[in-house]
Amino acid sequence: MKILLVGTGRVAFHLGHAMVGANHHLIGVVGRNTEHTDRLSKALGTVSFSLKEALPQTDIILIAVSDDAIADVALNIPISDAVLIHTSGASDLDKLLPHPDRAVLWPLMSLSPGEPMDFKHVPIVVDGNTDRARQVVRYLAESLSVQVSELNHQQRELVHAAAAISLNFPLHLLARAQDLLKDQNIDPAILLPSFLAMAQKATAIGASEALTGPARRGDLGTIHHHLDRLTADAELRAAYARLSSMILRAYGHPDHGHTDV
């Protein structure tokens, strides 16, 4: 099957390399910025197209652009036999209207600039509005990863929210915790080995079992000392108190309302 890749950002970069690695016939990269488009098409050994020019006939058009741009980009692509696929976990298939065969291929992974990622164990969520769209997107996803699942839009929204909680929040809290140390000229990297070990332990024994710390133990005294240390940052102090309260209750400790600010 011939594939046209629309987009030149992080997902286009990683999926593009994964598709080339899986020996797919990538017939071109389509973008709005010539420099970005040429750079990616060259790296993938294919050719560039502008979003404004006529596009070649293809079996799949994979649209990896920002969520807010998907509908506009799809609307400006002439209707053909191609299956249109977007890569957004937060977007429904209607964003690809009026194309008849619409699908999603959502890699459940935080993709950043750097070396191309090995997609083999990246979970990929797929869905389609017709049997043909579902078949095509599943075929493509299974050629890239061994972890492919089919979820409808409501389920994808829930997974997207769960991913935001489990990925974005810990990283933001890590950054805020490192800022506290930087302010006191303490090396923020001191937190990193335990952060890494935490993810490994959660994978090995489960998140609930891996959790340690004063709230899990029910050490209210230590929690109050920490809260006293955080008076300069009311927002972080409130987050600390609320999360401690959630953990205390989850592990069967009374928090007497002291930490729930």
Ligand SMILES: NC(=O)c1ccc[n+]([C@@H]2O[C@H](COP(=O)([O-])OP(=O)(O)OC[C@H]3O[C@@H](n4cnc5c(N)ncnc54)[C@H](OP(=O)(O)O)[C@@H]3O)[C@@H](O)[C@H]2O)c1
């Ligand atoms: N990054 C992740 O971790 C991740 C993971 C899974 C799924 N996704 C999904 O994948 C999609 C792409 O995300 P990304 O992280 O690759 O984004 P990104 O790195 O910010 O790249 C966005 C791409 O969209 C293009 N674009 C933005 N507005 C446009 C417009 N109005 N018209 C045409 N092109 C436009 C940009 O073009 P220019 O180069 O010209 O700016 C760029 O190529 C999104 O739907 C996102 O939800 C992302």
